[in-house]
Amino acid sequence: MIQALAGFARKRVEKRTQQVKDLLGMQNGLVEQPWVKPRVERVIDAMGMTLFPPGGAIPFSAEDVELTDYMVGLLGKIDPVKSDLLTVLFLVYEYAIPKLYGKMERFSDLPEHVQLDLMEKLHECPFYILRLLTVSVRMLFTFGYTADERVLEDIGFFKRYEYPADLRNIMIKLESIQQEQSA
Amino acid sequence: MIHRTEELHGDVELHADVCVIGSGPGGAVVAKELAERGLRVVVLESGPVLNSKNSTREGGTFLSRYVQEAGMRVMMGNAFVVTMQAEALGGTSEINSAIFKPIPDAILKEWIEDYQLKDMSVEGMRRHFKHLEKEIGARPTEMEAQGMKNLLVKRGFDKLGWDSHPLVRAVSGCKGSSDCMTSCPSGAKKTMSATYIPWASKAGADVYPLCRVRKILVEKKWRKKGKARGVVADLIDPKTRKPKGRLTVHARAVVCSAGVIWSPILLRRSGLKARWIGRNLCAHIGVAAFGLFDEEVNAWEGATQGWGSNALFQRGMVMESLSAMPAMLSARLPGVGHDFLKRLKNYKHTTVIAVKPRGTSKGIVREVGGNPLCLMYTRQADIDEAAFGLKACIDGLFAAGAKEVYPGCFGVPHVMTRPEESEKVLTRRFGAGDFEFMANHVFGTCRMGGNPKKSVVDSWCETHEVDDLFVCDSSVIPTGMINNPQGAIMSFSRRAAIQMAHRYNA
Numbered sequence A: 001m002i003q004a005l006a007g008f009a010r011k012r013v014e015k016r017t018q019q020v021k022d023l024l025g026m027q028n029g030l031v032e033q034p035w036v037k038p039r040v041e042r043v044i045d046a047m048g049m050t051l052f053p054p055g056g057a058i059p060f061s062a063e064d065v066e067l068t069d070y071m072v073g074l075l076g077k078i079d080p081v082k083s084d085l086l087t088v089l090f091l092v093y094e095y096a097i098p099k100l101y102g103k104m105e106r107f108s109d110l111p112e113h114v115q116l117d118l119m120e121k122l123h124e125c126p127f128y129i130l131r132l133l134t135v136s137v138r139m140l141f142t143f144g145y146t147a148d149e150r151v152l153e154d155i156g157f158f159k160r161y162e163y164p165a166d167l168r169n170i171m172i173k174l175e176s177i178q179q180e181q182s183a
Numbered sequence B: 001m002i003h004r005t006e007e008l009h010g011d012v013e014l015h016a017d018v019c020v021i022g023s024g025p026g027g028a029v030v031a032k033e034l035a036e037r038g039l040r041v042v043v044l045e046s047g048p049v050l051n052s053k054n055s056t057r058e059g060g061t062f063l064s065r066y067v068q069e070a071g072m073r074v075m076m077g078n079a080f081v082v083t084m085q086a087e088a089l090g091g092t093s094e095i096n097s098a099i100f101k102p103i104p105d106a107i108l109k110e111w112i113e114d115y116q117l118k119d120m121s122v123e124g125m126r127r128h129f130k131h132l133e134k135e136i137g138a139r140p141t142e143m144e145a146q147g148m149k150n151l152l153v154k155r156g157f158d159k160l161g162w163d164s165h166p167l168v169r170a171v172s173g174c175k176g177s178s179d180c181m182t183s184c185p186s187g188a189k190k191t192m193s194a195t196y197i198p199w200a201s202k203a204g205a206d207v208y209p210l211c212r213v214r215k216i217l218v219e220k221k222w223r224k225k226g227k228a229r230g231v232v233a234d235l236i237d238p239k240t241r242k243p244k245g246r247l248t249v250h251a252r253a254v255v256c257s258a259g260v261i262w263s264p265i266l267l268r269r270s271g272l273k274a275r276w277i278g279r280n281l282c283a284h285i286g287v288a289a290f291g292l293f294d295e296e297v298n299a300w301e302g303a304t305q306g307w308g309s310n311a312l313f314q315r316g317m318v319m320e321s322l323s324a325m326p327a328m329l330s331a332r333l334p335g336v337g338h339d340f341l342k343r344l345k346n347y348k349h350t351t352v353i354a355v356k357p358r359g360t361s362k363g364i365v366r367e368v369g370g371n372p373l374c375l376m377y378t379r380q381a382d383i384d385e386a387a388f389g390l391k392a393c394i395d396g397l398f399a400a401g402a403k404e405v406y407p408g409c410f411g412v413p414h415v416m417t418r419p420e421e422s423e424k425v426l427t428r429r430f431g432a433g434d435f436e437f438m439a440n441h442v443f444g445t446c447r448m449g450g451n452p453k454k455s456v457v458d459s460w461c462e463t464h465e466v467d468d469l470f471v472c473d474s475s476v477i478p479t480g481m482i483n484n485p486q487g488a489i490m491s492f493s494r495r496a497a498i499q500m501a502h503r504y505n506a
Helices: A002-024 A037-051 A067-077 A080-095 A112-123 A128-146 A149-154 A167-182 B025-036 B059-066 B105-114 B122-136 B147-159 B196-202 B259-269 B326-332 B338-349 B380-400 B419-427 B486-505
Strands: B010-021 B041-044 B074-077 B206-208 B211-219 B226-236 B243-256 B287-292 B307-309 B317-322 B350-357 B362-368 B371-377 B404-406 B469-471
Touching (some): A037 A112, A067 A080, A067 A128, A067 B059, A080 A128, A112 A128, A128 B326, B010 B486, B025 B196, B041 B243, B059 B326, B196 B206, B211 B259, B259 B362, B326 B338, B338 B350, B380 B404
Parallel strands (some): B010 B041, B074 B371, B243 B469
Antiparallel strands (some): B317 B350
C-alpha cells in the first residue's frame, strides 16, 4: 500500500515538474539549460586542455579532437539522472574544487600550470571521493579523446574497420557517395 | 522467431506456456530447452539486437547503447565498485570474454551443505556443465589467437613456475580481433544471440527485443501461495529508448532471468516480500596491474582474455590476462597532462594481468525512483586479499619482462620499476578507497536454498513465495565462486528448465 502510494506520488511529482519545465521553456536535462551549458562547456574545455595539452607525446590536444562537443554530446546520450549528476560534478569542479586548495577563482580562470597542479593534487588527494571523481572524470575524458581516429592511429591502434557502424566507415561511404554525385 | 519490435505498436497481448524475462546465459538456455521440448515460449529482452552490423568500437557510444546505465553503474559503499551488465539481446554474454568454467566442486559441495540444496549433486551439475560445454563448443583459446599480450602473461607465469594455461572460452575459430567486449566481428564468439537464442527461435520460441518488463503478474488468493500468470512489459522505441506501447504476456509460468540487479527489483515490484530478495549481493571484486614492455604488444590483437593461472586458486582467486578499449583501462595509468599522454602513447607496449578474489563482502540492491541502487560494504579481508592478488599480478608482469608496472592503487608508488617494490603492496594496510575495483561478476540477490526464510528460490530455481515463478540467472548463485559464472548460470538454468519441461508438459 505504501509502495503504491509512493509510486503514485512520484508520478504526480514528475508530471508537475515536467509541466513547470514546459511552462518555463526549459529543455530536459540540466546541461541543456541556457545558464548551465556555457559554464559546463567552459570547464570541460579547461579540464580537457589540462588533461590533453598541446605539444604532448600525442600531437592532438583536447581542442583538436573537439573534446567539449563529445562530452556534451555524451551527456545528452546517457540516462538523464546520470547526465544531471555529471553536470553537477563539472560545476563542482569549476566553482568548488579550487576553493578547497585556496584558489578563489573558477577552475577555468586559473593559469594553466595551476590547473595542472590542482589536477595532480586531486589524484593524490587523501580523500577518496575527490580522488575517485578525478579518476572517473579522466576516464570519461579519455573516452572522448580516443574517440578521435587520429589519436588512435597515433598510438598505433590500427584496426581493420569491420564494423559498418564505425564512424570511419560511415565517412568513407559518405565520401564515395559525394564523389559519385559530383561526377 | 526473433521479432522486429519496431513494427509493434499500441497494446499487444500474447499467450504462451512460459514467458522468459531476459535473454542472457540463463534465459537463453531455459528458452531453448523448453522450446525444444514442445512448450510455447516467449522471450522478452529489454535491449536491442547487437551484432557486428550495428556495433562500434567507439567506447562512449557503445556503452550508452548496449550497457546498462551506460557503463556507469557503481556499487556504493566504503568503495565505489564499477559493475557492468549488458542491455542487448544475448545479455552480458555479448560483452564478456566468453570464459567458460565449471563451478569448483568444493564450492558446490559447500553450497549444497550450507544452503540445504538436497536435490542437487555435484555429479549431476557436472553432467549439465559437460553437456553445455560440448553444445556451445567451449575450448582452450588457440595459440594462434593469443597475441603478444597473452603470451607475455604466459611468459611471466611460466617463469615463476606457476600454473599457466590457455583460458577455456566459448569461442570457436577465434581470429584474435580482441573485440569480445564490442561484439565479435568474425562470429567466432558463441554468444547467446549466436547460439541459444537462434536455437530457441528455430524450435518455435518467440523472441522480442526492446521489451522492458515492468511487472510480473501474480495471482494471489487469500491465505494461499501466489501463482505467476504472466508479465506486463513496455515496448521500447529503438531511437528514443522510451516506452511506445504495452505488451502483455499471459503464461502458465514465468522465468525471470533479468540479472542480479534487475531480477530482485522485478520480484519486489511484483509484490514478493521475501526478506532475502535483493540482499546478499556478492561480487568478485577485482583489481589489475599494467605492465610496460620494450617490445610492441599491441593489446588490440589477440584474444581479449586468453591466458590464466590457478596458482592462487586455493587462496580463492584466479589471475587472467585482460584487455579492453584503451579508455576503459586508462583509469589505471598514472599521471595527468603530458605524463598521462606519454603513457597513453605507450599503450601499444602494455599488457594487463587481472585478479579476481572470491570475496566475502555483501551488499543489497534496491529500487529508487525506478532505477537500481546498489550498496556494498567491502570487507577488510577482501581488501587484503585484493592486495595479495595485486602483488602476484605485479610479480607476474616483472617476470614477463616489464620495465615498468603500474599497480593502479593509492598509497604505493604509481610506477614500479623494480620487482622488489611489489612487497610494498603487502606492507601497507589498504582501505577500500585505495583500489580502483571493478566487479562484473555479481551474484546472490535471489539466492537459492532449502530454507524459505533464508533464501528466495529452491534448488530448482522456483521462488518459495510464488508458484510457477522461477529465477534463472546469477542472482540464484549463493556466493562468489572464484571461476567466471557463465558456465554455472547455464548449468543451473538447464537443470531447472528440464524440470520445468516435465512439469508443464504433463
